[in-house]
Amino acid sequence: MAEIGHNSGVAADRLKSFIDRIENLIEDRKAVQEDIKLVFAEAKAEGFNVKTMRRVLQLKAMKPHDRSEQAQLLDVYCAAVGVEDLFL
Amino acid sequence: MAEIGHNSGVAADRLKSFIDRIENLIEDRKAVQEDIKLVFAEAKAEGFNVKTMRRVLQLKAMKPHDRSEQAQLLDVYCAAVGVEDLFL
Amino acid sequence: MAEIGHNSGVAADRLKSFIDRIENLIEDRKAVQEDIKLVFAEAKAEGFNVKTMRRVLQLKAMKPHDRSEQAQLLDVYCAAVGVEDLFL
Amino acid sequence: MAEIGHNSGVAADRLKSFIDRIENLIEDRKAVQEDIKLVFAEAKAEGFNVKTMRRVLQLKAMKPHDRSEQAQLLDVYCAAVGVEDLFL
DNA sequence: AACGTTGAAATAGTTC
DNA sequence: GAACTATTTCAACGTT
Numbered sequence: 402m403a404e405i406g407h408n409s410g411v412a413a414d415r416l417k418s419f420i421d422r423i424e425n426l427i428e429d430r431k432a433v434q435e436d437i438k439l440v441f442a443e444a445k446a447e448g449f450n451v452k453t454m455r456r457v458l459q460l461k462a463m464k465p466h467d468r469s470e471q472a473q474l475l476d477v478y479c480a481a482v483g484v485e486d487l488f489l
Numbered sequence: 490m491a492e493i494g495h496n497s498g499v500a501a502d503r504l505k506s507f508i509d510r511i512e513n514l515i516e517d518r519k520a521v522q523e524d525i526k527l528v529f530a531e532a533k534a535e536g537f538n539v540k541t542m543r544r545v546l547q548l549k550a551m552k553p554h555d556r557s558e559q560a561q562l563l564d565v566y567c568a569a570v571g572v573e574d575l576f577l
Numbered sequence: 578m579a580e581i582g583h584n585s586g587v588a589a590d591r592l593k594s595f596i597d598r599i600e601n602l603i604e605d606r607k608a609v610q611e612d613i614k615l616v617f618a619e620a621k622a623e624g625f626n627v628k629t630m631r632r633v634l635q636l637k638a639m640k641p642h643d644r645s646e647q648a649q650l651l652d653v654y655c656a657a658v659g660v661e662d663l664f665l
Numbered sequence: 666m667a668e669i670g671h672n673s674g675v676a677a678d679r680l681k682s683f684i685d686r687i688e689n690l691i692e693d694r695k696a697v698q699e700d701i702k703l704v705f706a707e708a709k710a711e712g713f714n715v716k717t718m719r720r721v722l723q724l725k726a727m728k729p730h731d732r733s734e735q736a737q738l739l740d741v742y743c744a745a746v747g748v749e750d751l752f753l
Numbered sequence: 754a755a756c757g758t759t760g761a762a763a764t765a766g767t768t769c
Numbered sequence: 770g771a772a773c774t775a776t777t778t779c780a781a782c783g784t785t
Binding site: 403404415416419420422423424426427429430433434436437440441443444447448449454457458461462 | 667668679680683684686687688690691693694697698700701704705707708711712713718721722725726
């Protein structure tokens with residue numbers, strides 16, 4: 402464990418540096434997040450359905466193999482429970 | 490706005506009562522949540538896939554009409570973007 | 578992974594049972610949530626401020642200050658970075 | 666709702682454009698997130714406690730306590746209920 | 754290294 | 770429809 406205190410402030414400075422770097426990165430992340438929100442808002446303003454868009458993004462992000470595997474399992478489970486699983 | 494203070498403690502007592510009641514209800518809710526977790530754990534221990542079970546529960550909770558409506562829209566969007574949307 | 582299908586429906590029945598149990602628990606949870614809402618509504622009707630009540634509940638829930646744990650370390654880090662760490 | 670289909674692909678192209686833009690932004694966000702993880706790892710390698718660092722970041726992120734708002738009301742409620750409301 | 758635990762981040766719903 | 774709250778989901782962390 403890094404020791405802070407006593408008579409040297411070097412560990413403290415090091416910590417401060419880490420904290421600052423992370424704070425800046427968190428700022429960046431927030432900015433990107435804000436951009437994403439804006440694009441969704443724009444799409445919504447043109448009449449697109451945001452929720453469905455999110456789903457499409459999820460599907461695109463999935464590897465095709467995983468996708469079909471999950472889909473099959475969902476099929477089986479839905480059949481077992483008596484739920485129609487049409488394409489969601 | 491209910492006045493608290495001055496020389497009467499009745500409003501304070503009333504507030505305390507409300508807070509206590511809600512705290513108890515929150516406890517109840519936590520207990521139920523714990524039960525849910527236990528059932529999922531039990532199912533998992535028997536080899537079922539928890540994530541897929543959650544999906545089934547979502548689908549069951551949906552009104553059939555909404556379900557098919559969303560499914561159709563997803564179809565259209567996936568086609569537009571070039572993603573296969575097999576049964577997810 | 579639990580196998581469903583082939584010629585035996587026992588795994589299917591088992592899954593159905595799990596799903597049903599969880600559905601019931603979710604119903605319970607919704608009921609409790611509804612009760613909470615009602616108490617808040619009652620308090621509001623008597624003039625209390627709901628938002629502030631929520632904060633009080635948060636603070637009450639935070640209670641266990643756990644000053645034994647890593648609180649000292651937090652003190653040190655906050656000092657190093659120049660943040661006041663009133664409680665926690 | 667934006668209509669897609671029939672004989673014009675303009676809405677489809679528009680959707681595709683939105684989806685692409687968001688995908689890119691999501692990539693950016695993942696990259697930033699990765700950077701954050703790296704800095705934490707670096708700090709940890711120098712002996713700092715990651716969990717405590719996260720708490721420091723939380724505390725720093727907490728707003729200037731806004732004592733003008735409804736803080737007085739919170740004081741009153743906390744007093745009524747018997748909770749110490751150090752800051753907020 | 755998988756498991757559960759925990760905390761953060763996203764999404765959905767509700768209120769004003 | 771904008772803001773806030775609540776729920777759900779996801780990812781990271783320590784643990785066995």
